[in-house]
Amino acid sequence: MHWTEYLPPLLQGAWVTVQLTVYSTVLGAMLAFAAGIGKLSRNLMLRAVAVAYIEVFRGTSLLVQLFWLYFALPMAGQALGLDLRIPPVVAGVMALALNIGAYGAEVVRGAIQSVQQGQYEAARALNFTPRQTLTAVTIPQAVPEMMPSFGNLAVQNLKDTALVSLISLGDMTFRAEQLRNFTQDSTTIYSMLLLMYFGMALVLTAMMRGLEHRVGRWRKVGV
Template structure:
């Protein structure tokens, strides 16, 4: 049993790297394309819209297979870890971009009018007025997306990456102990999701206190 647990924990470490890397990259994409949807430039708005609709409207599994199997035919080959992080990040970034757009648009118009009255440029108003107020509103949705992204990492087992799901299936084929192995796998995923949710809850509380101090 210890050998099984040890092998699963090794896969969990790979899953954690995938989840962290893709969540961080996905957050950057979320802000980039979410703010792009609000840009004054038509080209930026159109590019952001195409990215969001394509990656929200197609299957993550197909996206993963396209990046890992089809891109090499076009001259770009990625290692399984890089392909997994890239596919997951592109997918979560598309959903996160809509979270960013919605939160920024929810900032009261009076705040933007006050920024214009103070002679703030549009970029200054965005960075110093809109985003600080919108960020606390984004975090609950970002937390949900991060947990979903953690669960989606199981798909990378299909491109031979030795994550938690891949290790579990390999061990099951070798030992035929399906109940024990998949029960442990569920518990490990659940524990990782709890840690991730707790991290975002902590961030929400800290940002809430920071926002209250600014309002005061």
């Protein structure tokens, strides 16, 4: 088989990889904000839940989490009399998002803590409610601070999507595995696969840089 014949199936897989990356990064970012803000909450329950989530998902392996969600969760459901069987795509997105969200939560927490005390004093003096302070003062200042780390996490997430091939999701790596089984042309197929991931990572990095520039525009105006 000529290498160009590998392209259609690999590109089909690439589209799945892109979708997985986008969904899990967006969902992961939401989890990161929830847990990062939760960890700084004055509410003990919220704080405990956030800390437990972050520690469990940072303290164990992504593949363990993926397998647990896919293989073990349905059995846990059975024991509780619930149907917790989830399709591979849901298990994949959930595992990726939960994992990246736990790492992102620490980034969010750090960025929020980097906002200066004087900002909170000004917000209080102007009689902002805690919620207004969070949305109008804290988050807009913390987000540009998080962006470089979020960029790294997004690339990490793209790479991690390759693991979902292990629960038979038809991503790029899964397609490559199928091709290799069929043709035994390992060198060509894996070289192409590596280059495609590399290309996607470069594009993703550029996009995250663009986003970083956008949310941090006020920092650079007129300097």
